[in-house]
Amino acid sequence: MKQLVFGLFLASLLISCKQNTEKQNLEPAQIKLTNGHWFNGNTFSEQTVWVKGGTLSFNQENAIADTIIDLSGTYVIPPFAEAHNHNLESEYGLEKRINAYLDAGVFYVKHLSSIKKRIDSLMYYYNKPTGLDVSLAHAPLTATGGHPIALRKRYLEYGYFDGLFNTLEEIESHGYFIMDDEAHLQKKWEQVLSFKPDFIKINLLYSEEYQKRKNDSAYFGKKGLDPDLVPAIVSKAHKSNLRVSVHVATAHDFHVAVTAGADEIAHLPEIHNGKPIDPEDAQLAAEKGIVVVTTASLVTKNKEKPKYNQLLANVRSNLGILKEARVTLAIGSDMYNDNSVGEFQFLHSLDLFSNLELLKMWCENSATTTLPYRKVGHLKEGYEASFLVLDVNPLEQIKEVSQSISLKVKQGVILD
Known part of the structure; x- marks a missing residue:
């Protein structure tokens, strides 16, 4: 009653x-x-x-x-947050996605790459009391042939950029910045800042094989920055009062990002590869106050593979290593057709975290890494x-x- x-x-x-x-x-x-x-x-x-x-x-x-x-x-x-997604840049089905967030109590979304020319016309939906609050990186930093260039090329061919860009070359410095060395960094940094990003997104993929993949077209879209350049990028960003979020794929990427002093790791490492992360790197991440965004439910994309159970066990193990080291964990999904509700439910299913830990991850940690300069969470x-x-x-x-x-x-x- x-x-x-x-x-x-x-x-x-x-x-x-x-x-x-x-x-x-x-x-x-x-x-x-x-x-x-x-x-x-x-x-x-x-x-x-x-x-x-x-x-x-x-x-x-x-x-x-x-x-x-x-x-x-x-x-x-406090409200929930989505600490990693990319699904607020397209007008198609946008109100449905926004309502799905708000209906679930998700008020804050960290958008980990976008094309400013594309999202600008949609900003009236965001950052107001009746809408979502979003934090935007805009164009991520990568190397020649690195992620997300292959994705941008594919979307260009699908016609997603009609009226904005006609060639892949036109997308550069809007959909990504190529940073192959410190000369590039110095030359292009002011243009990076001109987009007024809320934070800097950089891409590391298989950095332990950087030299092997660097000039091999077979790895188009499956590589990232020179790991030796990452400390300079982090330093440059911090001098501009910008935090750095690092896309990682492997345990070595995680090591590079942590030792360079990045502020956030945008993915749990080794989701699709099944290798352990080094507990010493996890300990260093905790000491430096680095946030790791889970995106662990991405492992379910491997459900049809014979090694799925091994990958799932490794995801749980690596999350356990981070938990044991007391690393700050935030909930983000990186699922275009979903949001952090699905990621939260996946994490709950692992039976690894207490209800209190899950609540703090979703309400507090996810909000403060999304909007670190506001009194939220x-x-x-x-x-x-x-x-x-x-x-x-x-x-x-x-x-x-x-x-x-x-x-x-x-x-x-x-x-x-």
């Missing part, structure tokens, strides 16, 4: 708030929320919380609220008033947590 009453109240509240926000140009009202259990990073505690000016306050006892919401013993957590004084209200305690029941959302608030605005 309590849930029914709460549901009826929310329905009327949403209508009221929608009318109010339309009149006030979506300016958040001052809201008082009572009888809710709020996540503090370790457990839940019953609190009265105020939302004012789009931020949270826990110390407004005498404040006058425009709206009072009785949360009736429900549970409040935590329910604290002065942080953005973005949160999800759940009918269940996720520390006890987390498997279908995205389906137990009864209220979504983003920057103080109640989402319909």
Whole structure:
């Protein structure tokens, strides 16, 4: 009965708030929320919380609220995030993808490469209280013939870039930057910055075979930067106050990125190869505060292969090595037709992480690596008033947590 009453109240509240926000140009009202259990990073505690000016306050006892919401013993957590995807650049089916994110409580998406000329016209969907917040790298850095040049070539041939580019050469410096040496880095860096990226994405693939693959056309699209150039790129980015996210394929790529001082590893290494990562590299990553984005469910693309069970076991083992070293893990899927919900469910199925660990990975770590300069990912004084209200305690029941959302608030605005 309590849930029914709460549901009826929310329905009327949403209508009221929608009318109010339309009149006030979506300016958040001052809201008082009572009888809710709020996540503090370790457990839940019953609190009265105020939302004012789009931020949270826990110390407004005498404040006058425009709206009072009785949360009736429900549970409040930060929103979820998607720390690795590429599916917000195309207008085709875009609103469906956006709604899938928001319906699941995913408010923040890290977009790990895009063509600025292509995504600019879609930016009105993003970075507003009623939409997704996105972080963009734009063109990634790679070597001649490296990833993602083969992908760009294929999409050009499919006609995806009609009206933007006519040749592959025209895509260079929009869909990727070729950086073969420090001379390239010095020459092209200002152009990289001119796109105003939120972070720098660089591609390492099979760096232990860099010399072997460098001039061999058989490896077109299956190679990346010179590993010796990575420290200079990281240094250059940090001097420009930009974090560096590194696409990796192998354990050696992981080693190169960690020792170079990158800020984020965009993939769990060895998903498709089945080799272990070095525990010493994992320990160094933890000491440097490097975030590793899981993308572990990509292993399911190998389901039809005879070695699938071995690959799956290796994914679990490598995640275990990172967990043991206390590396910060964030949830990202890199699944174009999905989002971090599927990745979360895959990680849950491995029976490797506790409910608390999974919750922190999805709410806290994924949000802070996506939007590191904003007050998101935590329910604290002065942080953005973005949160999800759940009918269940996720520390006890987390498997279908995205389906137990009864209220979504983003920057103080109640989402319909």
